[in-house]
Amino acid sequence: MIVDIKNTTRKLCVIGDPVLHSKSPLIQNAMIRALGLDLVYLCQPVKRGEGAQWLTAARVCGYAGFNATMPFKEELLPLMDEVEPFARQCGAVNTVSIRDGKYYGANTDGPGFLQDLEKFGLSLQGLHTVVLGAGGASKAVCLALAEKGAKVTVCNRTVKKAEELCKLAPESMTPEEFTINKLCKLSGEAGLVVNCTSLGMAGTAGEFEDLSFVDALPSGAAVYDLIYAPAETALLRRSRERGLAVSNGLGMLVWQGVLALERFVGGPVDRERAHAAALEALGEG
Numbered sequence: 001m002i003v004d005i006k007n008t009t010r011k012l013c014v015i016g017d018p019v020l021h022s023k024s025p026l027i028q029n030a031m032i033r034a035l036g037l038d039l040v041y042l043c044q045p046v047k048r049g050e051g052a053q054w055l056t057a058a059r060v061c062g063y064a065g066f067n068a069t070m071p072f073k074e075e076l077l078p079l080m081d082e083v084e085p086f087a088r089q090c091g092a093v094n095t096v097s098i099r100d101g102k103y104y105g106a107n108t109d110g111p112g113f114l115q116d117l118e119k120f121g122l123s124l125q126g127l128h129t130v131v132l133g134a135g136g137a138s139k140a141v142c143l144a145l146a147e148k149g150a151k152v153t154v155c156n157r158t159v160k161k162a163e164e165l166c167k168l169a170p171e172s173m174t175p176e177e178f179t180i181n182k183l184c185k186l187s188g189e190a191g192l193v194v195n196c197t198s199l200g201m202a203g204t205a206g207e208f209e210d211l212s213f214v215d216a217l218p219s220g221a222a223v224y225d226l227i228y229a230p231a232e233t234a235l236l237r238r239s240r241e242r243g244l245a246v247s248n249g250l251g252m253l254v255w256q257g258v259l260a261l262e263r264f265v266g267g268p269v270d271r272e273r274a275h276a277a278a279l280e281a282l283g284e285g
């Protein structure tokens with residue numbers, strides 16, 4: 001992608017270890033271009049343990065902000081001057097904007113997920129939702145759903161991690177085992193299933209051993225898989241074939257980027273335009 005760089009152009013980037021696989025530069029530069037902003041978005045490898053040094057470097061080098069992926073989301077949080085409430089609740093920041101030498105932390109994963117979920121037209125208040133997995137992405141998804149009044153059951157292979165996560169909003173979340181019997185039982189009254197595990201992701205060995213819980217879902221249920229590579233996981237295929245509403249995680253990825261860009265520029269942007277430009281750059285437009 002060709003980007004215009006002027007003497008006034010402010011820098012943005014994504015940091016991580018590893019980070020070279022990140023789609024954020026493609027997404028953000030497409031949005032920046034579509035919106036005519038004087039910004040450029042780079043890919044910046046930062047070594048594990050060097051997050052604090054990077055913060056100073058970013059400020060000194062005049063960065064307007066950056067996104068953080070593994071393993072920096074948690075370690076950056078205490079280093080922020082201000083943190084948005086949702087990021088504080090998650091214990092993780094994925095977006096840092098730098099203004100007047102101060103660091104402002106946000107987490108756009110949860111809001112990005114909710115924004116994309118709107119396409120299902122579900123009423124989340126009281127909706128029985130089964131979330132698979134209890135890692136970092138699950139935490140953002142579960143807290144976002146709980147904030148909207150959903151009743152969330154968190155099923156995880158390591159039940160202890162699900163129990164820890166549910167302590168963050170015990171009135172809305174219940175921990176459970178990740179077993180096929182349990183999933184089949186819970187599916188009977190679920191309006192939404194969200195896969196936040198890495199099962200089904202390209203390049204990983206893991207696949208769901210048994211997808212029969214999909215058959216137990218009510219006909220009006222929706223299935224959201226955070227994975228977007230492959231575009232259609234086995235879970236989504238089985239759910240689509242059953243006639244359920246389905247989505248992969250590409251929309252969430254793009255929306256969290258749109259919401260991050262709003263933090264970087266310090267105000268609202270033309271969201272639909274930015275979203276469309278990013279999808280087009282990803283070959284999905």
Ligand code: NAP
Pocket residue numbers: 109132133134135136137138156157158161178196197198199201206226227228249250252253254256
């Ligand atoms: P993570 O913190 O490493 O969590 C991975 C989760 O998957 C854990 O709950 C883990 O269970 C579970 N898991 C892994 N292998 C499993 C197996 N064989 N059987 C059952 N459960 C298994 O990862 P993350 O950052 O939360 O990311 C999770 C997924 O979401 C990834 O595929 C990632 O690409 C995707 N994601 C998408 C977006 C988006 O914008 N669309 C954003 C963030 C993440 P244990 O706790 O038992 O290990």
